[in-house]
Amino acid sequence: MIIDISNLHASVNGTEIIKGLNLQIGPGEVHAIMGPNGSGKSTLAQTLAGKSDYEVTAGTVTYKGADLLALEADERARAGLFLGFQYPVEIPGVSNVYMLKAALNARRKAKGLAEIDSVEFMRFVREKAKLMQLDQSFLSRGVNEGFSGGEKKRNEIFQMAVLEPDLAILDETDSGLDIDALKVVANGVNAQRDGERAFLLITHYQRLLDYIKPDYVHVLANGRIVRSGTHELALELEANGYDGVLAAAG
Amino acid sequence: MASKQQDVKDLVERKYRHGFVTDIESDTLPPGIDEDVIRHISQVKGEPQFMLDWRLKAYRLWQDMQAPNWAKLKLEPIDYQAISYYSAPKKDENAPKSLDEVDPKLLETYDKLGIPLHERARLAGVAVDAVFDSVSVTTTFKDKLADAGVIFCSFSEAVKQHPELIERYLGTVVPQRDNFFAALNSAVFTDGSFVYVPKGVRCPMELSTYFRINAANTGQFERTLIIADEGSHVSYLEGCTAPQRDENQLHAAVVELIAEKDAEIKYSTVQNWYPGDENGRGGIYNFVTKRGDCRGDRSKISWTQVEAGSAITWKYPSCILRGAQSVGEFYSVAVTNNYQQADTGTKMIHIGPGTRSTIISKGISAGQAQNAYRGLVKMMPTAENARNYTQCDSLLMGNQCGAHTFPYMEIKNPSAIVEHEATTSKIADDQLFYCRQRGLSEEDAVNMIVNGFCKEVFRELPMEFAVEAQNLMNVSLEGAVG
Numbered sequence: 139m140i141i142d143i144s145n146l147h148a149s150v151n152g153t154e155i156i157k158g159l160n161l162q163i164g165p166g167e168v169h170a171i172m173g174p175n176g177s178g179k180s181t182l183a184q185t186l187a188g189k190s191d192y193e194v195t196a197g198t199v200t201y202k203g204a205d206l207l208a209l210e211a212d213e214r215a216r217a218g219l220f221l222g223f224q225y226p227v228e229i230p231g232v233s234n235v236y237m238l239k240a241a242l243n244a245r246r247k248a249k250g251l252a253e254i255d256s257v258e259f260m261r262f263v264r265e266k267a268k269l270m271q272l273d274q275s276f277l278s279r280g281v282n283e284g285f286s287g288g289e290k291k292r293n294e295i296f297q298m299a300v301l302e303p304d305l306a307i308l309d310e311t312d313s314g315l316d317i318d319a320l321k322v323v324a325n326g327v328n329a330q331r332d333g334e335r336a337f338l339l340i341t342h343y344q345r346l347l348d349y350i351k352p353d354y355v356h357v358l359a360n361g362r363i364v365r366s367g368t369h370e371l372a373l374e375l376e377a378n379g380y381d382g383v384l385a386a387a388g
Numbered sequence: 389m390a391s392k393q394q395d396v397k398d399l400v401e402r403k404y405r406h407g408f409v410t411d412i413e414s415d416t417l418p419p420g421i422d423e424d425v426i427r428h429i430s431q432v433k434g435e436p437q438f439m440l441d442w443r444l445k446a447y448r449l450w451q452d453m454q455a456p457n458w459a460k461l462k463l464e465p466i467d468y469q470a471i472s473y474y475s476a477p478k479k480d481e482n483a484p485k486s487l488d489e490v491d492p493k494l495l496e497t498y499d500k501l502g503i504p505l506h507e508r509a510r511l512a513g514v515a516v517d518a519v520f521d522s523v524s525v526t527t528t529f530k531d532k533l534a535d536a537g538v539i540f541c542s543f544s545e546a547v548k549q550h551p552e553l554i555e556r557y558l559g560t561v562v563p564q565r566d567n568f569f570a571a572l573n574s575a576v577f578t579d580g581s582f583v584y585v586p587k588g589v590r591c592p593m594e595l596s597t598y599f600r601i602n603a604a605n606t607g608q609f610e611r612t613l614i615i616a617d618e619g620s621h622v623s624y625l626e627g628c629t630a631p632q633r634d635e636n637q638l639h640a641a642v643v644e645l646i647a648e649k650d651a652e653i654k655y656s657t658v659q660n661w662y663p664g665d666e667n668g669r670g671g672i673y674n675f676v677t678k679r680g681d682c683r684g685d686r687s688k689i690s691w692t693q694v695e696a697g698s699a700i701t702w703k704y705p706s707c708i709l710r711g712a713q714s715v716g717e718f719y720s721v722a723v724t725n726n727y728q729q730a731d732t733g734t735k736m737i738h739i740g741p742g743t744r745s746t747i748i749s750k751g752i753s754a755g756q757a758q759n760a761y762r763g764l765v766k767m768m769p770t771a772e773n774a775r776n777y778t779q780c781d782s783l784l785m786g787n788q789c790g791a792h793t794f795p796y797m798e799i800k801n802p803s804a805i806v807e808h809e810a811t812t813s814k815i816a817d818d819q820l821f822y823c824r825q826r827g828l829s830e831e832d833a834v835n836m837i838v839n840g841f842c843k844e845v846f847r848e849l850p851m852e853f854a855v856e857a858q859n860l861m862n863v864s865l866e867g868a869v870g
């Protein structure tokens with residue numbers, strides 16, 4: 139098991155948003171989470187990533203056999219948990235490669251590896267940028283600085299490709315992408331599937347799942363997973379909306 | 389305030405209590421200032437008559453001046469009669485004999501800053517005899533500069549070797565009466581640096597390297613004069629990222645730059661004097677007058693400063709853009725943490741037609757610190773088609789600190805174009821979280837964001853210094869978040 143979430147409750151500013159959520163993801167698996175706006179999908183992602191505004195009030199999360207909730211956000215990242223943000227932030231003046239190199243070295247250090255040498259790093263990064271069809275100029279630009287919406291999303295997947303996480307949580311990485319970009323992003327993700335690395339895709343569109351075939355699809359509503367199924371479930375939601383599923387769940 | 393100034397004046401006017409008995413051999417004057425003290429300084433230094441006259445004139449002007457009204461600054465009144473105005477360099481018996489005797493904390497800081505090994509001993513105040521020999525390096529530099537015809541020496545040496553240059557240029561940019569501290573400096577300065585780059589010469593090296601190896605403790609009233617003759621070019625670096633120990637609380641330096649036709653001067657400063665402890669005790673008051681005169685057409689003067697130290701910093705490196713098409717630039721990063729106060733900025737005085745100036749100021753405040761940008765852009769009636777661009781950005785860390793921006797403009801020529809942009813931001817939690825989610829520790833994340841914020845200024849610094857400046861930011865803001 140990569141991650142085992144059991145009876146998770148989480149609050150923001152005293153309001154409970156996640157209300158007893160259970161989810162298990164095994165090695166190599168791709169899970170998709172769908173659900174209405176405001177149902178708590180991003181809250182789940184950020185809670186798992188360790189954002190301090192989100193307070194866990196009950197439940198446990200075991201990640202690669204250890205207590206995830208005991209770790210700081212940066213420790214979780216160094217342990218191989220990656221979050222592709224729904225709204226990636228801009229960090230003016232800090233170049234994309236500069237941050238990536240610092241991030242990669244932090245992760246390597248945690249693994250007991252030596253820092254990567256600059257030439258090797260640049261070769262590695264250029265290759266990944268090419269895969270994501272990101273122009274080389276993006277490497278030296280400020281992190282997300284002045285990037286278009288779609289470019290920011292591609293940049294997230296590019297970062298994921300460089301950092302090679304064990305669990306990647308991608309929060310609406312497909313939103314705001316044109317058809318071609320969607321394929322690029324999907325290819326980026328598929329290229330990272332190696333039978334070990336696990337994915338949690340948060341999405342509103344079944345279209346993404348045509349390109350990245352999920353093993354499981356879950357519906358999150360009102361802070362809980364109300365239904366789980368296979369790819370079929372996504373098709374059903376696309377056809378009928380959430381009403382039926384939510385009514386059945388009570 | 390008014391009565392305090394009266395006290396100072398009374399003291400100044402009172403004849404020195406113990407009479408004046410110090411003979412010329414003695415190497416330290418008792419505290420206090422009067423004309424005899426100034427005569428003594430001039431005499432010990434073997435100065436020509438014109439220098440003494442110049443100092444005395446400054447002293448007389450100073451006596452009638454008032455300490456400035458500290459706009460945004462809070463400070464204890466300074467007792468000018470409690471300062472000793474001359475002390476010859478002497479050996480300190482208590483100085484550490486080797487790096488082994490130096491406070492490990494200080495060495496750790498040097499390490500973080502990436503200060504080259506061969507400079508650490510001098511910076512830590514290790515007794516001079518024990519510092520291994522850097523003479524050969526120095527000589528190489530000296531030879532190279534001499535070959536190019538560049539004069540680079542201490543101010544005292546220049547007064548002796550090149551009195552005609554001193555007489556011609558000294559005080560022509562910052563006259564004695566300019567302000568309270570400049571007047572005091574003019575009366576009592578003991579040493580500093582002098583640079584003359586002859587016509588058409590491109591100075592073959594950054595004057596930083598040489599300077600850093602040789603920087604003797606020039607004391608609290610330092611005087612620097614840099615002259616770039618027609619078509620010449622020089623880059624000068626003052627200061628050091630290493631925290632410097634100094635007993636003197638008041639520092640009032642004067643720097644004058646003169647760029648003749650087609651000449652260019654780039655002056656970079658990294659200032660890291662002792663800022664006082666986290667409760668605001670101790671620390672150096674840094675009141676500096678820096679001014680550049682773009683005298684010739686198409687000349688250019690560029691100030692770059694990284695201000696990290698001192699309890700109180702009060703400085704406005706300025707440019708007088710006299711020559712047609714001359715260019716003035718000011719790039720500044722000022723960091724204040726704990727109880728530090730910085731009031732800094734620039735003045736761009738556009739006189740010649742087609743003159744241009746650029747001001748980029750980055751203020752970072754953390755803790756209880758206060759950081760003010762104060763700038764004046766003045767377009768004189770003669771400044772046909774002059775332009776200025778000003779950008780002031782402030783970054784706040786925490787909510788007990790402050791940032792203030794005071795841009796003043798005086799436009800007396802309708803063809804002038806002045807642009808001003810100002811932003812104030814906080815390090816957003818979202819930015820921190822984003823970096824941490826990529827695996828960076830909170831401290832590394834803050835450092836990275838701050839360095840990104842300062843990038844436009846750091847890239848103006850000489851290459852090898854930019855890295856040290858970045859590290860300096862990190863050390864200065866240690867503990868500012870969390």
Ligand SMILES: Nc1ncnc2c1ncn2[C@@H]1O[C@H](COP(=O)(O)OP(=O)(O)OP(=O)(O)O)[C@@H](O)[C@H]1O
Pocket residue numbers: 150151155173174175176177178179180181182191224
């Ligand atoms: N920091 C916060 N402060 C207050 N309320 C918050 C905060 N973060 C999330 N919420 C609330 O929690 C609920 C769930 O938000 P969340 O962003 O997790 O939804 P989502 O499922 O990702 O929605 P979408 O599909 O629109 O992205 C919303 O009602 C939101 O307003």
Ligand SMILES: [Mg+2]
Pocket residue numbers: 179180181224309310
């Ligand atoms: Mg969301």
